[in-house]
Amino acid sequence: MGRTLFEKIWDAHVVEQLPDGGPALLYVDLHLVHEVTSPQAFEGLRLAGRQVRRPDLTVATVDHNVPTGDRGLPIVDPVSRRQVDLLVDNARAYGIPLYDLASPQQGIVHVIGPELGVTQPGMTIVCGDSHTSTHGAFGALAFGIGTSEVEHVLATQTVLLQRPRTLQARFVGLPGPGVGAKDLVLALIGQIGTAGATGHVIEYAGPAIRALSMEGRMTVCNMSIEAGARAGMIAPDETTFAYLMGRPHVPKGAAWSRAVDRWSLLVSDPDARFDRVVEVNAATIAPQVTWGTSPGMVGGIDGRVPDPASFASEADRQAVARALEYMALEPGTPMEGIPVNRVFIGSCTNARIDDLREAARVVRGRKVSPHVRAMVVPGSMPVKAQAEREGLHRIFIDAGFEWRNAGCSMCLGMNPDILDSGERCASTSNRNFEGRQGKGGRTHLLSPAMAAAAAVTGHLTDVRRLEPATVSLRPPEPSAV
């Protein structure tokens, strides 16, 4: 019987299958490291007198704590500064390449991995961060791990994993104008719930997925964790190879075409079987926006805030009631028209060049609404540089957006970019949990185009009505970044 993409990668990376239904010891091709989840891991290594087994397969950057304002100034928060300094020290001590604040390649770890070409099809990739699933967009098996597992990978270059099941998320039909990658994946999460894929690796399929750019595929895979999935994957194809070609760490010359031949085998066989199959009708998806405090509390912009009483279980009714109280929303309120006072375009979900282009198309010629504070935080310094070469920054700045340096920024408020209590934010990030962007902060997750629309109107807006023709899926352009 044929194998799925996941099975092919799994089988190629098992060092040892432990007996009696135990986990497998998987080899790790790429270990990405950032400053928040690594200090205790390096300390543990040091205390046990162990070395990093493969510094050559390890790449580090600073992203969660870093300020996105003036890079010339030292980090103000001493605790943040200490974490960043510790990673610098640890990287030097163990010979790990580090893209620090002075580096032109610095950025969010899940943005720079692909940019540098260290993320490649067929790899196993781990990082102490749940959005590691992002790299699955390249046909890699990429997943988040905890700090103890980070230490384990540093010491052994392997990770123990109970073999997950497989879930095929098959998108049927093509989305309409104004509906993109973020909407597709939010609709899936809305359909199956935040625990819908627990214990599974999702493989995304269907023409709507094939039509996505690499940036769009990264958005989809990034959000897989929000459906509870272990990882998310999309088989590589010409779009993938075009993105990778010529990047710093990718094979060159004759080795390149041999690599492409190898990578082309990384597809699920036609007779492969998935443990579960979920179908999503892409054609009926409206631009999505969350109304609650979990990514599964989501619906179309053309819908209304739901009534808790309409939910089947008591637990869900209570959760929804609590969410609406936190979000200060009344049942029955149309989503379109809910006023916002902050807009954040950024995060590992949606801060790549295509996302900024998508937002700029909506913003061009318009102004940020007077009562809104809006910011664009490019996912990496190379994305920022590319955006500036294309003049996108002028579009944002002229409209009244803040144009900032790269980092995780307001996705999670661990750095100075943070919501005040009660502020309502239209955000291209990945989580709308209570307090995520700042204690008491209210988050509505949506796409870059929808965030831009909210910025210029001052409220949640159906971007299709704002720009009927221009916001649509285009054939993927290879990125210069």
Add this chain to the structure above:
Amino acid sequence: MTPFTTHTGIVAAMARVNVDTDQIIPKQFLKRVERTGFGPALFYDWRYLPDGSPNPKFELNLPRAKGATILIAGANFGCGSSREHAPWALGEYGFRAILSECFADIFYANCCQNGILPVRLTPAEMTELFRRYDASEGPYRLTVDLERTEVSDDSGVLARFQMDDYRRESLLKGLDEIGRTLLLQPQVAAYERRRAALLARLEG
């Protein structure tokens, strides 16, 4: 890691679904570089009122939950961020076992790494536990036995649970996972050689 064989303790109950790790340990506490010091920060935004005093309505602050070492929780406990700081906080607070019908994958693994036993039970079994918690006057106690994989209260065994043997053995004996894997060094080295040879052949 402290071994887990069997534990009897007072129960705290959190029936909410989808409790995410941002609630278990908010982001400002992730700036610590140590593994310790997270106990007072557990459920920080729910546990304390704005003036810093304990929120009397919060499930862990109820008098009958004082000194709780076992948590019964709603479905999808520990979803969201991979932060291992979440089980660090739960462990330092005093929890030794968490029972739920479903845990987020990364959180489940993180608990095991830290000697906290996550126990998956059926929805019906969880409903019964919450019912018994609500019905009892004063503190409710459970015994979680990893050797026999049983959960019981003073009326007897309420449920059996499953766990893969590798994790179960690690918890029972308090084993260091890295130490266990380093015993497989030869296999890892052999894998690296095979892969290097394969790539050398493929790349000519």
